[in-house]
Amino acid sequence: MLGDQPDVLSDLDSLLRSQGAEIVEQSPDAEEFSDDLGRRTDVIFVEAVGYGGHRWKERIHDVRRRLPGARVVLVARGPGKALDAPAALEGADGLVHYPIQPRELVAVLTRLFPAVQFPPARSHVSGGYAGRRRFF
Numbered sequence: 087m088l089g090d091q092p093d094v095l096s097d098l099d100s101l102l103r104s105q106g107a108e109i110v111e112q113s114p115d116a117e118e119f120s121d122d123l124g125r126r127t128d129v130i131f132v133e134a135v136g137y138g139g140h141r142w143k144e145r146i147h148d149v150r151r152r153l154p155g156a157r158v159v160l161v162a163r164g165p166g167k168a169l170d171a172p173a174a175l176e177g178a179d180g181l182v183h184y185p186i187q188p189r190e191l192v193a194v195l196t197r198l199f200p201a202v203q204f205p206p207a208r209s210h211v212s213g214g215y216a217g218r219r220r221f222f
Contacts, residue, residue: 087099087109087111087112087113087130087131087133088112088113088114088115088116088130088131088132088133088145088149089112089114089131089132089133089134089135089161090114090133091133091135094133094135094161094163094184095112095133097184097185097186098131098133098161098186099112101186101188101191110127115148116145116148116149116151116152117148117152126155127153127155127156128156128157128199129156129157129158129159129195129198130149130153130156130157130158130159131159131160131161132145132146132149132158132159132160132161132178133161133184134160134161134162134163134169135161135162135163135184142160142162142176143172143176146158146160146173146176146177146178147176147177150177157179157180157198158177158178158179158180159178159179159180159181159182159194159198160173160178160180160181160182161181161182161183161184161186162181162182162183162184163183163184169181179198180194180195180197180198181194182194
């Protein structure tokens, strides 16, 4: 997870861990992510709540450069779809809003990983995987 807002990162971390996800790293800067090429990272969450203006765009570009194979999900504050188009234009694969609702998160992950069967009743993020998935 990439961001500098402890409440956002903590809530996302708790939600993902409660659903069986493996959180590999949290950092305010993409440059701090390790370059372990043997590690498979499925999703990197970029927290845009604390990055004023367009700084979140820089974060997405940094992530794409450092880990080009990972999916990127932008976490933005507030309801609405105002950032959907800009986030997609900047390279985000998905967008969830803070406070994060499990159904919204599962919907985004289901769209990103269509072969994975997420049990909707439990909103279980990792249930369809053969093993644990790695999230930033």
